[in-house]
Amino acid sequence: MTISSDTSSYIAGNFLAGAGNSFHAWDPVNNLALASCGSCGTEELQKAAHAAQSAAPVLAKKSGQQIAEFLQTLATEIENLGEQLIATGMAESGLPEARLQGERGRTCGQIRAFAELVQDGSWVQASIDTAIADRQPLPKPDIRSQLTALGPVAVFGASNFPFAFGSLGGDSAAALAAGNPIIVKGHPSHPATSTLFAQAMDKAIRSCDFPSGTFALLQGDGHQLGGDLVAHPSVKAVGFTGSVAGGRALMDIAAKRPEPIPVYAEMGSINPVFIMPDVLQNNSDSVAAGLAASIAMGAGQFCTSPGLIVTLAGDFAEQTSKHLAQQARGHMLNPGIANAFKQSVATRCEDQDIELLTGGAGAENPLQPENSLMKVSAKNFIAKPELLEEIFGPVSLLVECQNIKEMQDVAEAMEGNLTATIHTQAYDQPELKPLLEQLSKVAGRVLFNGYPTGVEVCPSMQHGGPYPASSAPATTSVGAAAIFRFTSRHAFQNCPDSLLPAALQNANPLNIWRQLNGQPSQAAITQ
Known part of the structure; x- marks a missing residue:
């Protein structure tokens, strides 16, 4: 197997070396240092944030079919990394080959599961209450709402799952599926693995003609870069897996912003x-x-x-x-x-x-x-x-x-x-x-009558819990419902049909399931 020595960051469609202090990953099996990597700083963060902000309105207009095709392409490109990904992950984490092969399958499987979810389209939870003009004592307005993309999302890679919760793991897949660009703070324990994922992402972006700001990878050691990323005004939400101290620090930074944002952190648990x-x-x-x-x-x-x-x-x-x-x-x-x-x-x-x-x-x-x-x-x-x-x-x-x-x-x-x-x-x-x-x-x-290790990736899974297990116990970081963390609900009142999003239009052109006057329906609305 060939082990990658490339440890580049990836910003606005370009691979580059961070200009800050260098750091290196560690091979825990052989107890030796691996290739060094340059840390990103303020300049690189600003470039990534600007690219993501520019990409956000473009991605928000992508259809479910387009996003699904992009995610399917991304999963294929990850598989195309072949044994190099496995070998690099083994070197940087000490995890055995069989474990990482399984984790690669889980990673691609969850990306493809989100592709199927957004291709169907019903996940946006379209809800329509039609008008009743002669209702007494006041007329009832026409109100329609759905979930939409939130904006640029910061994702922090985890140490213990370099694939499934790494640069293109569950948080990244969920945010991308909802139509958000992501800025990934790569975990300093596996920079070469993160760079390989960025290479797969670069090919998917180019193949599907997605904006270059769809994805950024910021490599760096220490806490400053992560804190600055969460504090950046372009970032609208955070996905994090790590320690209670790390998650709480990001929560505090996010809460002190002029515009506070949600931090979806999975932290400590004794199970x-x-x-x-x-x-x-x-x-x-x-x-x-x-x-x-x-x-x-x-x-x-x-x-x-x-x-x-x-x-x-x-x-x-x-x-x-x-x-x-x-x-x-x-x-x-x-x-x-x-x-x-x-x-x-x-x-x-x-x-x-x-x-x-x-x-x-x-x-x-x-x-x-x-x-x-x-x-x-x-x-x-x-x-x-x-x-x-x-x-x-x-x-x-x-x-x-x-x-x-x-x-x-x-x-x-x-x-x-x-x-x-x-x-x-x-x-x-x-x-x-x-x-x-x-x-x-x-x-x-x-x-x-089981053992807690092992998390099934399926729609019913709840992978979260009350603090300090997670920062948002009503949400999950595994399964289809993970997408809802990175969305915002918007309602339209008495809006002309031609100006409505497709999911809310009378004809139901997407043929999705919607709540129509409180009842599930795929029917078009005739007026």
């Missing part, structure tokens, strides 16, 4: 797993084995990794510990994440109320840490809010409860999470319903 008493009696060892595999998967660097286990006192802790110790050790994504993980595990191990069952912070190479499991009592867990904080890596904390009441108390102490899981077959037990009700309040997705 609690509740093991009910019947499981302990019937199949505890198999559940412990599955849970250990989920904790160690991808070196624990999944946003849905199970960082908390809640169950009754017994043998389950030792069973899980045994299975976890047998799991292969993975590689952390970069030295910064590795060092943060080591420090966090070491801090927990210093707590006298926490018992280390396996692993710890003593790995000789922080980039390849031990899989760790710790144990704490429910009483001490509830008394220490700091234990609710996510540790990003292959570690979980098992909370031992004396009874079901304590398990419920732990659930009530939870902050917002992406997921919560319940393992049980005793669906008629009276304690189950209140537990489910509580977990539904604090998690975007509740699973039964």
